[in-house]
Amino acid sequence: MGVGLLPGLLMRRSAPVRRRVNGQELLLCVGLVLTLLVAYVLLQIITVVATLTLNMPAPHTVAAAVTALLVLAGAGPARWVTAVVVRRTTTARRGRPV
Numbered sequence: 238m239g240v241g242l243l244p245g246l247l248m249r250r251s252a253p254v255r256r257r258v259n260g261q262e263l264l265l266c267v268g269l270v271l272t273l274l275v276a277y278v279l280l281q282i283i284t285v286v287a288t289l290t291l292n293m294p295a296p297h298t299v300a301a302a303v304t305a306l307l308v309l310a311g312a313g314p315a316r317w318v319t320a321v322v323v324r325r326t327t328t329a330r331r332g333r334p335v
Contacts, residue, residue, distance in 0.1 A: 259326050261322050262319070262322055262326065265318065265322055269315055273307070273308065276307055277300060277301075277304045280304055281296070281297065281300045284296035284297070287299075
């Protein structure tokens with residue numbers, strides 16, 4: 238775990254101003270996290286049932302692998318939606334119509 242945190246600790250932010258997160262962006266992030274958690278729990282249930290009926294080994298590994306594939310598949314659309322929300326809220330803050 239320490240090796241995984243090391244690059245994050247060594248990197249510095251050089252931006253002079255840090256953007257504040259607004260409500261829409263926070264709601265989007267919480268929604269994405271909750272969606273992934275619900276998908277993981279549902280996949281756990283499905284793989285446990287499949288393990289009991291089909292005698293599959295390592296049900297948690299299958300659920301984790303499928304969840305990782307879902308994250309990879311959803312990264313592009315999530316990035317696009319986040320960019321749209323940030324653009325919309327940034328223009329709304331400057332006084333321009335949305």
